[in-house]
Amino acid sequence: MTTKTDPPAGATAPPAEPNSRREFLMKAGIGAGVVALVGQAGASLRSLVPNVSYDAPTxxxxxxxxxxxxxxxxLPDERLFVFREGKTFHAISAVCTHLGCTVRAEALSKVEEASVEGKPLRLTHRFQCPCHGSKYSGDGTNETGPAPKPLAWYQLSVAADxxxxxxxLAQEVGHDFRLTVA
Ligand code: FES
Structure with missing residues (x-):
């Protein structure tokens, strides 16, 4: 036969352990969810940045x-005119400075000797754009039409290897640039 005893007067009830545990688990769950969300957002943002550069070499x-x-x-691939006079070279872009069409070279009926930026230059061609009719002189200076500026001259060098x-193609030079090879 068992007897039932009441707790002594003034005694407090033991802490509600199941509730504390539930709260702890709930907070831990929320924390884990936040961490997962932040990680996911970071991964999503990172995926917007490419790992490789698609810039063409210059x-x-x-x-x-x-x-x-x-x-x-x-040279159609580079859209470039390379001029040679003996051992001396220079290169002029074929990209029209209006809207980027490829200009055409027309041979002059007679070679002209000119002085460009203080240096002598044999002019064998002039340039014309088929898109809107801009015309350029033999050193690439824009003469008529909507082209706003001269054709670019690019730096030439000799590969060491x-x-x-x-x-x-990222290095524009003045119209007095010449490369002389040995
Ligand atoms: S693109 Fe050459 S004149 Fe317009």
């Missing part, structure tokens, strides 16, 4: 200097 090997005839050679001509 320096391009064009071939051995001997591959270029005296006069002018058009194999002696090829190299153009830097």
């Amino acid at each position: 320096t391009v090997k064009l071939g051995a200097p001997t591959d270029f005839p005296d006069g002018m050679k058009f 194999d002696g090829q001509l190299v153009v830097d």
